[in-house]
Amino acid sequence: MTDNAWKRLEDAPARSLKELFEAEPDRLDRLAIEEGGIFFDFSRTHLSRALIEDFLALADQAGLAARRDAMFAGEIVNPTEGRAAGHTAERGQGAPESVAAAAGLHARMRALIDAIEAEAFGPVRHILHLGIGGSALGPKLLIDALGRRAGRYEAAIVSNVDGAALEEALAGFDPHATLLVIASKTFTTVETMLNARSALRWLEEAGVDDPYGRTIALTAAPDKAIEFGVDETRILPFAETVGGRYSLWSSIGFPAALALGWDAFESLLEGAAAMDRHFRFAPLEANAPVLAAFVDRYYANIRGAETRALFAYDERLRLLPAYLQQLEMESNGKGVGLDDAPAGRATAPVVWGGVGTDAQHAVFQLLHQGTHLIPAEFVAAVEAEHGLADEHHAQLLTNCFAQGAALMAGRESDDPHRAYPGDRPSTTILLDGLEPARLGALLAFYEHRTFANAALLGINPFDQFGVELGKEMARALDGEGEIAFDPSTEALLARAFGDDEP
Numbered sequence: 001m002t003d004n005a006w007k008r009l010e011d012a013p014a015r016s017l018k019e020l021f022e023a024e025p026d027r028l029d030r031l032a033i034e035e036g037g038i039f040f041d042f043s044r045t046h047l048s049r050a051l052i053e054d055f056l057a058l059a060d061q062a063g064l065a066a067r068r069d070a071m072f073a074g075e076i077v078n079p080t081e082g083r084a085a086g087h088t089a090e091r092g093q094g095a096p097e098s099v100a101a102a103a104g105l106h107a108r109m110r111a112l113i114d115a116i117e118a119e120a121f122g123p124v125r126h127i128l129h130l131g132i133g134g135s136a137l138g139p140k141l142l143i144d145a146l147g148r149r150a151g152r153y154e155a156a157i158v159s160n161v162d163g164a165a166l167e168e169a170l171a172g173f174d175p176h177a178t179l180l181v182i183a184s185k186t187f188t189t190v191e192t193m194l195n196a197r198s199a200l201r202w203l204e205e206a207g208v209d210d211p212y213g214r215t216i217a218l219t220a221a222p223d224k225a226i227e228f229g230v231d232e233t234r235i236l237p238f239a240e241t242v243g244g245r246y247s248l249w250s251s252i253g254f255p256a257a258l259a260l261g262w263d264a265f266e267s268l269l270e271g272a273a274a275m276d277r278h279f280r281f282a283p284l285e286a287n288a289p290v291l292a293a294f295v296d297r298y299y300a301n302i303r304g305a306e307t308r309a310l311f312a313y314d315e316r317l318r319l320l321p322a323y324l325q326q327l328e329m330e331s332n333g334k335g336v337g338l339d340d341a342p343a344g345r346a347t348a349p350v351v352w353g354g355v356g357t358d359a360q361h362a363v364f365q366l367l368h369q370g371t372h373l374i375p376a377e378f379v380a381a382v383e384a385e386h387g388l389a390d391e392h393h394a395q396l397l398t399n400c401f402a403q404g405a406a407l408m409a410g411r412e413s414d415d416p417h418r419a420y421p422g423d424r425p426s427t428t429i430l431l432d433g434l435e436p437a438r439l440g441a442l443l444a445f446y447e448h449r450t451f452a453n454a455a456l457l458g459i460n461p462f463d464q465f466g467v468e469l470g471k472e473m474a475r476a477l478d479g480e481g482e483i484a485f486d487p488s489t490e491a492l493l494a495r496a497f498g499d500d501e502p
């Protein structure tokens with residue numbers, strides 16, 4: 001049904017950024033959106049007035065607005081798992097019953113934080129959070145971005161099953177002052193369960209009286225946490241409808257709420273809620289997540305870009321690329337549409353990135369002169385948060401803005417090695433500062449952009465069956481199942497384990 005709209009987009013004439021700025025003098029006004037102290041500038045992309053009209057027609061045919069409204073109404077928008085998507089309810093936006101349930105669970109989380117602060121668990125200085133994927137990336141990003149000056153607790157988020165990761169975290173922690181947090185939506189993820197057992201053994205071997213008494217579980221499967229040995233009073237549940245990569249707003253955000261303080265966590269939720277309202281009520285042509293999705297689809301589907309790069313010009317956001325990799329690639333890395341037919345066109349691009357200015361001296365050569373088309377995204381904040389000379393931040397920001405300008409302008413030269421083709425697109429997202437509310441709004445923007453992309457593509461962003469096969473095969477290799485392996489895998493097993501194959 002959306003084929004007509006795609007066809008129009010495919011047939012639209014391609015114009016250069018320079019031509020677009022000349023032809024559309026009001027370009028910046030239309031393509032820069034300010035929302036909640038964040039300035040989204042899409043003007044240095046190839047979205048033209050005509051292309052936006054075509055994308056609006058695609059959005060209409062794809063039922064983007066109806067799907068968005070269905071998500072906020074708590075309808076089943078994840079049909080392969082028969083579930084609603086409840087992450088916006090965690091910040092008070094969604095079906096009233098889900099919002100009320102989430103508020104109740106937040107109250108429980110807050111009470112537990114108050115109890116920890118009041119030393120009901122004895123002295124706590126260290127938080128050891130064990131979880132992986134969506135049960136780690138969100139809290140890790142929040143603590144890294146916002147916790148540099150909080151100084152309340154020292155937190156370590158350990159995700160990898162590689163014992164080196166856990167050992168490194170434990171080395172700096174006092175077992176008698178450590179709170180163990182086990183975060184797993186399903187409470188079955190093997191990496192997290194193994195790390196949890198090892199951490200409990202560490203507490204026990206250090207002579208901690210009741211290791212389970214210092215253990216908290218964050219999960220949508222409380223019965224499994226109880227089975228594991230965690231006391232019901234120390235389980236912070238969240239709704240099954242909250243997807244792992246959308247879960248930092250739920251009890252999965254517990255270590256961040258504890259480390260940063262409840263007020264900060266609440267501000268984070270409020271900032272996200274403001275972005276929810278923007279996505280829900282702003283007209284599509286002035287809607288930041290929707291325009292971003294138009295840009296994403298244009299480069300992926302019309303211009304054939306296979307990747308998108310994100311550069312955080314802010315050390316506090318150095319974990320943002322990793323967070324967004326899961327959000328976008330696990331959500332939209334799909335090959336089948338909601339109609340069970342092949343998606344028929346490129347879905348999520350490969351998302352990659354790094355930190356500016358470091359990345360300029362490592363990978364930007366390819367952005368400026370390489371043969372791939374790579375839409376770049378720059379994220380920066382006007383306010384810095386360090387005590388060094390202003391010059392540091394001024395240089396950081398000018399570098400950030402200059403990269404976008406250089407990619408677009410290029411430079412001619414008689415020497416082909418010293419010529420820059422230009423006309424390379426970028427988006428800039430400039431935050432006034434990096435307070436919790438702004439970070440909440442930024443992360444909600446990315447969630448909704450992911451959703452808007454999925455709606456345009458007609459795919460389900462809320463399941464992740466792609467990761468299951470690898471998990472099943474790892475279990476079989478571990479001796480838990482019957483799968484016949486190829487000669488290469490057999491040889492690797494023999495080389496690593498000899499006769500003691502697992």
Ligand code: F6P
Pocket residue numbers: 132133134135183184185186187188189192244245330464467
């Ligand atoms: O393997 C992928 C995944 O299922 C993610 O979607 C999820 O965030 C992660 O594993 C962890 O799952 P859980 O929170 O259930 O331990």
